[in-house]
Amino acid sequence: MVVKALVLAGGAGTRLRPLTHTSAKQLIPVANRPVLFNGLDAVAAAGIRDAVVVVGDTEDEIRAAVGDGSAFGLRVTYLRQAAPLGLAHAVLIAREALGDEPFLMYLGDNVVMGGVTSYVEHFAGAFAAGTASAEILLTKVADPRQFGVAVLGADGQVVALEEKPENPRSDYALAGVYLFGPAIHEAVRAIEPSGRGELEITDAIQWLLDNGHVVESRVITGYWKDTGRVEDLLDANRSMLELLTSRLDGTVDASTSVSGSVVLEPGSVVEESVLIGPLVVGSGSRISSSTLGPYVALASNCSVTGTTLRDSIVLEGTSLSGGRLDACLLGKEVVVELPAGGPLQRLVLGDHSEVRAVSIADELDET
Numbered sequence: 001m002v003v004k005a006l007v008l009a010g011g012a013g014t015r016l017r018p019l020t021h022t023s024a025k026q027l028i029p030v031a032n033r034p035v036l037f038n039g040l041d042a043v044a045a046a047g048i049r050d051a052v053v054v055v056g057d058t059e060d061e062i063r064a065a066v067g068d069g070s071a072f073g074l075r076v077t078y079l080r081q082a083a084p085l086g087l088a089h090a091v092l093i094a095r096e097a098l099g100d101e102p103f104l105m106y107l108g109d110n111v112v113m114g115g116v117t118s119y120v121e122h123f124a125g126a127f128a129a130g131t132a133s134a135e136i137l138l139t140k141v142a143d144p145r146q147f148g149v150a151v152l153g154a155d156g157q158v159v160a161l162e163e164k165p166e167n168p169r170s171d172y173a174l175a176g177v178y179l180f181g182p183a184i185h186e187a188v189r190a191i192e193p194s195g196r197g198e199l200e201i202t203d204a205i206q207w208l209l210d211n212g213h214v215v216e217s218r219v220i221t222g223y224w225k226d227t228g229r230v231e232d233l234l235d236a237n238r239s240m241l242e243l244l245t246s247r248l249d250g251t252v253d254a255s256t257s258v259s260g261s262v263v264l265e266p267g268s269v270v271e272e273s274v275l276i277g278p279l280v281v282g283s284g285s286r287i288s289s290s291t292l293g294p295y296v297a298l299a300s301n302c303s304v305t306g307t308t309l310r311d312s313i314v315l316e317g318t319s320l321s322g323g324r325l326d327a328c329l330l331g332k333e334v335v336v337e338l339p340a341g342g343p344l345q346r347l348v349l350g351d352h353s354e355v356r357a358v359s360i361a362d363e364l365d366e367t
Contacts, residue, residue, distance in 0.1 A: 002102050002120050002179065003050060005043045006094050009036055009108035010056030010081045023331065023351060024058035026108040027065055028233060029313065031240035032280050032297045034065060035227050036108045037072070038240075042115040043106060044073040051076050052097045053108075054090045056083075086198030088188040091180070100182045102127050105201075107176035111236045112137075113223035116177055123179035126216060133213035134205060135179040138172040139220045147173035147226075148202040150217060158215040161202040163194065172217075174202070175224050183213055230329050230348055237313050238295045241278035250281065260294060282316070290320075299332075306340055315351070 009026045026036035043051055051074045055062045059080060069076030079094055091098075091105065104120055119137060126132035136158065138150055144165070151160040151170045162168065178201065187204040194200045208215055225236045244261040250268030252258065260277025264270065267283040275281075276293030282300030291308045292298065298309075299316040307320045312328040314320070320330075323338025323345055330336070331351035338345065338357050347355065 002046070002048060002104055002124050004098055004101060005048045005051040005104040005106060006090065006098060007036075007039060007043065007051050007053045007106050007108050008087065008090055009062050010054050010058075010084065010090070023315075024061045024065075025228070027058075027061060028227070028329075029297060029299065029315070030111065030227070030233060030237040031244070032282055032299055033240075035111060035233075035236070036062070036066070038111055039106050039108050040066065040069070040072040040074060042112060042117075043104065045115050046104065046117040046120040048104060048120070049073070049075055052079055052094050053077070054079050054081050054094065056081050084198070086193070086196075087201035088191060088199035088204040091184060091201070091204070092188045092199065095185050098185075102179065102181045105178040105180065107226075109227050110176035111223070111225045111227060111240070112175070112177060112220065113239060119177065119218050120179065122218065123216070127179075127181050131214060132216045133181045133183045133208055135216045135218060136205065137175040137177040137220055138217050139175045139224045140171050141173040142171075144168035144171050144173055148200070149173055152217065156217065158205075158209065158217050160209070161206050163200045163202040172219070175220055176226060178205075183208060187211075231327075233313060233329060234295075234311060234327055237297055238278075238311070241280065241295055241297065244278050244280060246277065250283075262293075265300070276310075307338075 027034040051069060053076055055078055066076055081090055123135040141147060145168060149162045149165055149168050149170050150158050150172045153159045187207040190207055191199060191203040205215055223239050225232050227233045227236050244263050246261050247263045249266045250264030252270045255272040256270050258275045262275050262277040263280040265283040268281045269286045271288040273287050274291040279293040279296045281298045284300050285298055285302040287304045289306045290304045293310060295311040296309055298314045301317045302314055303319040305321045307322060308324040310326050314330045315332045317333040318330050319335050321337045322340045326344050326346055328347045330349050333352050334349050335354040
């Protein structure tokens with residue numbers, strides 16, 4: 001039985017800057033829920049109760065959000081990784097906490113729709129029977145050069161791994177979910193840092209293969225996304241919003257039109273607007289004379305006035321006035337003031353940013 005999980009939540013999220021200058025990338029929400037929470041839910045749903053969360057410079061923020069794990073049905077302990085030295089390095093420093101039991105390793109910025117329960121159960125059986133020392137989850141990708149890649153034999157068994165290869169021998173990418181027996185601890189001690197200065201998990205798994213261990217693979221058939229880029233976050237947001245069931249716990253006036261799956265959290269107020277689901281509006285947010293959706297996740301305590309907004313993620317306390325916004329990722333307490341109408345704008349803004357603009361015609365009128 002797999003009794004522990006190693007959840008990695010220490011990455012810097014450089015591809016999501018400027019937002020990750022002030023926020024942990026694993027806590028950026030999709031459908032108004034931090035990505036990391038979906039991973040913790042998946043861990044708990046698989047019957048695992050103890051999770052070691054590896055953190056880095058955003059440790060305080062992760063600790064404040066996750067706490068002791070009881071909200072997820074978990075017992076969470078934290079382990080600080082002094083620098084981003086690789087996934088295998090995270091396994092190395094977690095040796096004492098993990099012990100000699102098989103464990104699940106889950107990258108905290110990944111979304112696996114449907115969870116990982118079936119994969120955990122399959123590996124538990126294979127490990128108990130002595131037929132596998134590890135299991136990796138794979139998914140087909142358009143550009144394998146951005147990922148660790150698995151090469152499979154004719155029988156579907158893993159025969160080799162490559163880390164971000166220039167000329168990939170396969171389009172099967174490692175999906176950020178791994179299951180390991182205790183042999184992985186010997187593997188991570190045996191390998192050397194790569195040219196990137198990191199202990200690569202692909203090198204550790206290759207060591208298992210080279211030393212006679214069986215590494216099984218399972219191909220994810222449902223939705224999977226590594227949310228390391230803005231476009232990936234928006235894609236994951238769309239997919240999670242598709243699962244919504246309408247719930248109007250806020251206040252909607254008679255002049256507002258609502259269609260599709262729309263969730264209004266308690267304390268939200270909507271006036272003279274058009275809401276097009278899938279869409280979620282957080283508690284305490286106010287919307288007036290605006291069109292929202294489809295595929296919008298608006299967090300709590302936001303204000304939206306005279307704005308058209310679609311396919312976007314907006315964090316807490318942000319204020320939008322005017323403009324036509326599409327495919328935006330807006331941080332906490334952002335202020336955007338744009339002329340009514342105008343061209344479609346795509347904005348990616350960090351916390352506490354301000355964007356204010358007026359039309360040229362308005363400026364000429366004033367002079």
